[in-house]
Amino acid sequence: MKLTAVIADDERLARQELKRLLAEADVAVQVIGEAANAEEAIPVLRATEPDILFLDIQMPGADGFALLDKLEQVPRNVIFTTAYDQYAIKAFEVNALDYLMKPIEPERLNEALRRIRQNTPVETAAAEPTHLLGGRDQVFIKDGDRCWFV
Secondary structure, three states, X not given: OOEEEEEEOOXXXXXXXXXXXXXXXXXXXXXXXXXXXXXHHHHHHHHHOOOEXXXXXXXXXXXXXXXXXXXXXXXXXXXXXXXXXXXXXXXXXXXXXXXXXXXXXXXXXXXXXHHHHHHOOOOOOOOOXXXXXXXXXXXXXXXXXXXXXX
């Protein structure tokens, strides 16, 4: 199963380079949309609901953080791609999966994609469970920002 992605970056060459890196990545990713600014990105994200949003911070008009504020539903995996390191803490405060500095290193991109692949549920054809839970098993439950093992 391929992951889907949208790239929001005002630099056309940066979008092209990221698409090239994704085509060569260890994890299969299909770019299903692009935007040159936040205003273009909103309808693209609403229409496509990608697995990953590659988001530049400094764009004309609204920046990447303002874009996230405008979305009703933020993509589960946001990876900031920027030339500026001073926004890293703020990026992780908005629950970014990663913060890649331009020029993007292929190995760093692959690391981020592998983390997404590991955390993305894989659809299976098995109708019956392969293992029934017992008295010593634990179940991981996530409720908003809180997580428990039960």
